[in-house]
Amino acid sequence: MSKKVKIGNLTIGGGNPIAIQSMATFQIKKVERAIAECNKLNQIGCDIMRFSVTDIEDARSFGLVKKGTDMPLVADIHFDYKLALESIKGGADKIRINPGNIGSEQGVKQVALAVKSAAIPVRIGSNTGSIEKDFLEKYGKNEISLGESALKQVAIMEKYGVDNLVISVKASDVPLAIKAYEYVAKKTDYPLHVGVTEAGTEYSGVIKNAIGIGALLVKGIGDTIRVSLSADPEREVIAAKSILSALNLKNDCPKLIACPTCGRCEWDCMSFAKKTEEYLQRFSKPIKVAVMGCVVNGPGEAKDADLGVAGGKSGVVIFSKGQILKTVSYDQLEQTFFAEVDKCLR
């Protein structure tokens, strides 16, 4: 089991629920917008929010944003360790930085002292674009060079007494990402930040992340996830929720089971399933709802569901926890069924 690491008021690792994170597409110095974004995403299910720090004003804005949101905030630093120091002073709950990028030994030491004194964690790691030259030459571009690059960064931080770490090893190639996380999971017990980087547009990005994150979580690898998408952060959070829900790792989401439909289906099951999914997304309570195409398979499968519907020639059968509740005509279906959903969630 991974070690526990505290990020603001949230603890990841050590068997805690997998935390969902996302990253802002604008600068944190836009304080009001940042607060609104954090609160919106938090309500949908986001647990941790990251902002890239581009200048001193960004670094100093963490405290201001924290006045308006409870969500833990991560400062993403590239190259300039002084921005890390300012972000820590500014109130960031976690720093994302690679010691190898800082340059001077003196800079690394200062950052290490600052995070220790602020008692905040650091996320360090590698990605296929930042594999250490030595490892690249020795191993080629694979899980070993990617993993060892991250572990070298870990060693640097440990040298300065920092053991409050989260690790990532990101690749856009899904099988490589999976192997790299498996590699570091074997070699360390720090919590892992899991994701597939530069995953593409929302469509293929969701698929790549679902495979990569899913294959790892199934094996118990991963403590916090980010679904990187070229899309609004809201879409990242919804995708992350859906991945965790599909793996039964997030149990406050409604679940919809819908029939793939075949030649036996005699009603517009697809449209009704989509409508039902949209209806269910308003709720953050656990309920299992089935929308089935036909009476042949429907009742057998819908038995599992808290609420189910199976279409027939002239009407629809509604089930509740394995028992037939009522038969309704198609024009009464939506109203009757959603009323049953409401009753079930009350």
Add this chain to the structure above:
Amino acid sequence: MSKKVKIGNLTIGGGNPIAIQSMATFQIKKVERAIAECNKLNQIGCDIMRFSVTDIEDARSFGLVKKGTDMPLVADIHFDYKLALESIKGGADKIRINPGNIGSEQGVKQVALAVKSAAIPVRIGSNTGSIEKDFLEKYGKNEISLGESALKQVAIMEKYGVDNLVISVKASDVPLAIKAYEYVAKKTDYPLHVGVTEAGTEYSGVIKNAIGIGALLVKGIGDTIRVSLSADPEREVIAAKSILSALNLKNDCPKLIACPTCGRCEWDCMSFAKKTEEYLQRFSKPIKVAVMGCVVNGPGEAKDADLGVAGGKSGVVIFSKGQILKTVSYDQLEQTFFAEVDKCLR
């Protein structure tokens, strides 16, 4: 490695490429529509098409549809073994039937003789709605009862000398589906038809299938896949293609790498990534294209790509196989970049 099984002109198992299948949402007796659907889906990347056989007219239509398409056709039979016999006579390339559903020993024997004489395979299996009562009582609803239900069907067919089999063990619960396939993969070397059943609407269905199919294929489990969705079969094929492509198991698809974008991004990278993806979908040739948000990370990652673009303040840098090709202004970007794509694919 799994055994090889021939379905029409296609061989699955034994290390052959993973075949993509889908299922029609209408009856095969609509012959012209069936031919058009097969040819459309085949062009997108579908390898095998299944039709549910609801009556004798459906059963007799396989030969007629095969006159208009090269795609192997599967007859999906429920309960009535006479429809299986007619479908085999009618020219189906594969039968999907559960011997346990046929009822009479005599019926099973007749189907077995017919598939042996036609030299076509049979897909048999279980799903969570059809677990054998004995196994359900003994083991509960888990991977063992699901797996053993399928293996019992296998034993029945083998008893009558049929060893031309494909197996499925479908569940809508993703972790259960993964465990059930792992269970049967250990116990048999017949090729496996992998998928998550009743997976929901397109959005959550794609996620559940990506996780389930992905986690199995990563382990080398699975010979043919179907992404069951409450959506048009075209969407099933595109999702299946995307899953295989993400795992580097289908190499004739273009690949797009897009930056998730952050505060450093100063151009509309998301829209351009989406536009690029849509442009690339016309091609069925292997090319790796990167659309990156900023010059900080862009060039490092885009180096991997056959063609890459990284946005800056006043213009965009285009890379080709690691080398800077040119810098263009934003208003020239689309035209110039897609022309480079065309050149690359020529």
